[in-house]
Amino acid sequence: MAHVPPPFIPGAFVGAAHHYRVRVYFEDTDLSGIVYHANYLRYMERARSDMLRLAGIDQRAAMEAGEGAWAVTDLAIKYLRPAKLDDDLLVVSTVEAVRGASVVIAQRILRSHHTLSDEMLTDGRATAAFLSPAGRPRRQPAGWASRFTAIMNGESIPC
Template sequence: MTQMPPPFVPGAFVGTAHHYRARVYFEDTDLSGIVYHANYLRFMERARSDMLRLAGIDQRAAMEAGEGAWAVTDLSIKYRRPARLDDDLLVVSTVEAVRGASVIIAQRILRGHDTLSPETLTDGQVTAAFLSPGGRPRRQPDDWVGRFTAIMNGENFPC
């Protein structure tokens, strides 16, 4: 009988931060074995998506109900050190601010997160706005504002 692998784990909240692990695969790298610059954004996007899902924010349901969708409206990133093939990375995401129609999330990608001196590879900050199906800014659901506020305050919230 074949044993099934454990279920997918979308990261976890540690205090006010969401921790998401990622591994660097060959497809993430360029010919030199270093992660291609745009792929850091992919790691960050996956971490943010799983953070929202874990917090009980159902983006798909909002889209399907015609309420709207998130769109990145501002992004800054600083590359400090390169990630390489087979690196075990940790993406740490924190909600910095929540407004009626947007949220600001800071993200850091670390290598050696299980050591006493992890290396910061990348720092980023993303502003995501909630948009109506017509593409106009729209207040995000009140429940979502409450969930983001709970994350910022390190509070437990219903998932």
């Protein structure tokens, strides 16, 4: 009998927040077993991409149609505690602001203790602007702003 891999399990919305789990692997760490600082940004990017996918925002289709693409235009991150090899992490993303051509997403990375309290490791904010193929800011495709607003308000996402 052939082995069938389990289905891919993406992140999920919990109210107004998107939750995305990450495991720290050896490749993520430096010689001391602590996560290299740039990898927190990778975890946050994966979580934002997953959040958009679950919200029905098809970035690839927009790029292929020549509409444009998202680009991070502002990023702030505060490192509070280090993540370590084999840690279970939770990236929590929330939409803070929606504008015609941009969105601000707050993200926290927590070490999951599988208890009532998780330990916050990083606190960050990313502003992403929708850019035309020529690299100039342009309005988000129709419907995307309303999806972001619904997420921000903890509402069900319009289809």
